[in-house]
Amino acid sequence: MKRYSRELTVAIALSALLVWLAIFAPHFFQPQPLLARLTAQVPVLVLTIGMSVVIISRQIDISVGSQFGVCAVVAGLTSAAGAPLSLALIAATLTGTAMGALNGFLVAWLGLPSIVVSLATMVTWAEVLRLFQQGRFINLPAGVQWFGFSQFVGQASLLFFALGLLGAMAYFLKNRTGGRHFYAVGSDSEAARLAGINPKGVTMLSFVLMGTLTGLAAFCNMVQSPQVDPKCGVGLEMKAIAAAVVGGIAVTGGRGGLWGAFFGLLLLATINPALTYMHIDAYWEKAIQGLVILLAVIADGLRTKRSAA
């Protein structure tokens, strides 16, 4: 039980919020808007999965917002040129993978701090995108939005896919030796190396995975609307980091799990609609989200301190 105390805390907080909403704002649970809200979170969820792996490996990637924008434009242009959706998907994920590999190479092999590397690539990709696209939206041909299906089928399939991905990745992290390696390297990379693990490879893999998932997330975003906004990635890195941290993934690496991050994302994503249903000014959203993140970090700090004493 103690092993899952982080996940439990977030899950309890989320349930409390949901119960509160069920009593005072039962409208919140109307199926159609609820499904729409959940689907809107799919891209962030996919990013959060990658970010969790990166943070567990004691790294950070703040360039995913910019990467997301680049991937979205690549996918958008591919689709706009009349290519099939599958080709747009491949283009987006390959672009993301390449950008992730660049971060990974700089961090793992050149030993540069990931915060600086990803800050640099964040600015670079954002500027490249600005110069190239100059803020123009890309109009997508019919048949891209919701894969050409009805909205309900599109939303349901996206949600189904994201949850499947989450389950698979959570299983990999917890039950596979490869997953354990991320924790070992994130806890103490030198000790991991002396136990026969290749920390450079593991770090590289975490960034490559992050990049691939970013491409995937951008694709999941594109199919939800009739056009691509080149600024659609702005700020997403913070949402993913916040979800992971609130979900109990320690920024010092080596601790936490994907289900916690999932609950963290749901908690943060529920705050905004909850405010609306509670007739509180939506301006409070950011402030309250900040407070939740702060509380999560404080709780983690206290827990670490207590277990160390």
Place this chain on the structure above:
Amino acid sequence: MISAPLLRLTKITKSFGAVRALKGVSFELNSGEVHALLGENGAGKSTLIKVITGAHKPDGGTLEIAGSQVSDLTPTRARELGIACIYQQPALFAELSVAENIGLRLECGATFGCVNWKKLHANALRLLKQIGAEIDPEALVRSLSMPQQQLVEIACALGSGAKTVIMDEPTASLTRTEQELLFGVVHTLKASGAGIVYISHRLEEIFALADRVTVLRDGESISTQAVRDPEGVVLISETELISLMVGRPVSALYPPKAKVTGEPVLELCAVGCKESGVEEVSLTVHAGEVLGLAGLVGAGRTELARIIFGITPADSGTMALNGAQVRVLSPRHAVELGIGYVPEDRRRHGLIMQMPIDQNMTMAVHPKIFPNSLLNFRAETAIGVHFIEKLGIKASGPAALGGSLSGGNQQKVSLARWLATQPSLLILDEPTQGVDVGAKSEIHRLIRELANEGMGVLLISSDLPEVLGLSDRIAVMRGGRLVDTLDSTQATATSVMAAALRSA
């Protein structure tokens, strides 16, 4: 005694939650005396020191400093009263120079005062000279070796005019010459009227330095005795001290040696690595054999181990494992080839502190016990339980975090990791450094058991009696080269040291 003792503790008690760390310790330190404090890890030495330095407030008992009772001691107050402590791991600022570090420690009052750089340097230089340390006051602490940093700490203590100096295992990482230097400093401090509380696991140092010795066991002071009478006749034997510490007589300190050794496991032929300064080392480790690797700190023993384990791969010479030529390129490769390595700095790299001990144990055996790279938590727990029992690891269970164990038990966990892989060659780098006597003899027994099971063991140790007692053969390194190989039946402390020191 004319004057009051520098320090007198009477029936000190201290509990942390349900754990009673000190159950009544009495201790006295006179001016001009070296008083050794002995005890197994967990006997309460660290807690006692923290009480003396004001870091912990005792629950009961009285604490007198220079004859007057002090009830609310804080670290600052303790320093003002002339109590200084030199820890095993020096607490210096790595990015500042030696002189700045010393200056900071001595003038902590003047936060907004001006720094007199000239005086700062002169002062540092004088203090370092006084203890005979050849350290440049302008050097950054980061660039100093661990023993040099310890000397800087001692200079600080000297400069602050400390009357009571606590030394917590000061020689754990020192070479023979640095030890001599330290012993000289201890004598200087003693002659100037200071009292020294000296903590060490090396009994021979106690006999060389201490005037009195107090043995702690399970949080109680068991006995205080004079080490020698006024004529210099030693009054107490090593075995007596050990049985006082352990609470039972310790029979044979070292297990019997190997009767037969098998085929060569490791053969090195003129192996060298420019990066780490190892040159043309040729040696053979046989199955069932413990090969001791002796030498001074810096002689290239750890560097050789790192070459064999692929951390810094060799760039010349050849290496054969079980008769087959190999080039080990990374630790991962080494593990696959059947080499195990317990590093020197286990507190940092031997195990992962925030992981449960069962996960630590299975870390290197993933491919072996988890086929298809699928983790089996039940098997993992079983391995944890098995080794906790087999090695007598004191832990609450296989889910206890590595960082929650004491040093000796952590060492057993990192040994268990390699027991689980069953490597053909096991390299142990200072396996009993900082480990108490009881756990030490258990680790010795384990090492011998492993060899008897057919493993080749390469044992690096600065503890000469350990190398002599445990090894079947002893290879001596000096300046990155292998200078001599001795049979343990003929080797003596003198012959090994002579080989390690002989000038080329």
